[in-house]
Amino acid sequence: MSDDDSPAWKDDFPISWGDDHYVTRREFTKSLVGVSCASFAATATLAAKRAGSAHRADWPELPLPRAGDLGVGAAQVFAYPGPHDRCILIRTAPDRFVAFGQKCTHLGCPVVYRAEQNDLQCPCHEGYFSALDGGVVSGPPSRGLARVALEQRGEELWAVGVEL
Amino acid sequence: MTRLESVRAERGQRLTLIYAVMTCLALLIAIQFVLLMVAVEGFLGHESELLWPTTLGSGACFAAACWLIRHIVVPFSITKR
Numbered sequence: 001m002s003d004d005d006s007p008a009w010k011d012d013f014p015i016s017w018g019d020d021h022y023v024t025r026r027e028f029t030k031s032l033v034g035v036s037c038a039s040f041a042a043t044a045t046l047a048a049k050r051a052g053s054a055h056r057a058d059w060p061e062l063p064l065p066r067a068g069d070l071g072v073g074a075a076q077v078f079a080y081p082g083p084h085d086r087c088i089l090i091r092t093a094p095d096r097f098v099a100f101g102q103k104c105t106h107l108g109c110p111v112v113y114r115a116e117q118n119d120l121q122c123p124c125h126e127g128y129f130s131a132l133d134g135g136v137v138s139g140p141p142s143r144g145l146a147r148v149a150l151e152q153r154g155e156e157l158w159a160v161g162v163e164l
Numbered sequence: 165m166t167r168l169e170s171v172r173a174e175r176g177q178r179l180t181l182i183y184a185v186m187t188c189l190a191l192l193i194a195i196q197f198v199l200l201m202v203a204v205e206g207f208l209g210h211e212s213e214l215l216w217p218t219t220l221g222s223g224a225c226f227a228a229a230c231w232l233i234r235h236i237v238v239p240f241s242i243t244k245r
Contacts, residue, residue, distance in 0.1 A: 025179075025182050025183075025186070026182060026236055026237075028186070029182060029185055029186050029189060029233065029236060030233060030237065032186065032189040032190065032193060032229070032233075033189065033229045033230060033233045035193055036189065036192060036193055036196060036225060036226045036229040037226055037229075039193065039196040039197060039199075039200055039222060039225075039226075040196065040219075040222040040223055040225070040226040042200055042203075043196075043199060043200050043203045043215075043218055043219045043222040044219045044222070044223070046203045046204065046206075046207045046215060046219075047203065047215035047216055047218070047219040049207070050206075050207055050210075050212050050215050051212070051215075105209075142209075143209050164210040
């Protein structure tokens with residue numbers, strides 16, 4: 001077939017189907033800049049999101065009415081600050097309570113209190129946290145548990161904030 | 165140098181430039197991924213002081229990538245004139 005016999009549409013669309021899928025080095029290099037842009041955008045989004053929530057001081061105040069019933073060395077679970085945020089309240093001495101977020105900082109499993117060892121154990125990957133301050137004792141977690149600020153108001157114990 | 169040799173040399177030079185830019189971009193993106201990982205760790209760990217420096221670093225890498233890509237987006241025929 002000579003060039004004169006080729007249909008008119010070939011002049012309008014001179015790129016063949018095969019060539020259409022061919023990515024040149026130049027195009028690939030340009031797409032790398034897109035990846036770079038996306039990476040920058042993701043990092044900036046994280047920073048902006050944290051900046052937006054960094055000044056959050058309006059933690060709700062929640063009474064823990066049954067805290068007085070806890071025996072020394074006993075623990076109970078409560079929801080704070082949201083209904084799905086599980087925390088664990090521990091009575092370490094007759095006049096001393098501590099409370100921590102129950103979510104392990106490794107992969108989010110709920111931690112359990114062990115009174116004999118006076119620590120909090122994550123049963124998923126054997127992470128251990130101190131029951132005194134929530135700090136990491138051993139295991140894979142790299143950060144301590146979130147600590148719930150407590151306040152004694154008369155006879156009642158109140159959760160008043162979270163120290164991250 | 166004949167015309168054919170000249171064209172081949174020019175093409176070789178273009179490819180060298182494109183490969184150099186690709187290598188630099190790959191390095192910059194690798195750095196950005198490391199910065200992103202640090203930012204995610206800082207975000208999840210509530211270590212806010214890590215976030216803005218990583219954003220700044222990532223932005224610098226992106227600016228460098230834009231500067232580099234300029235060398236191959238602008239056609240040789242224009243830059244040579």
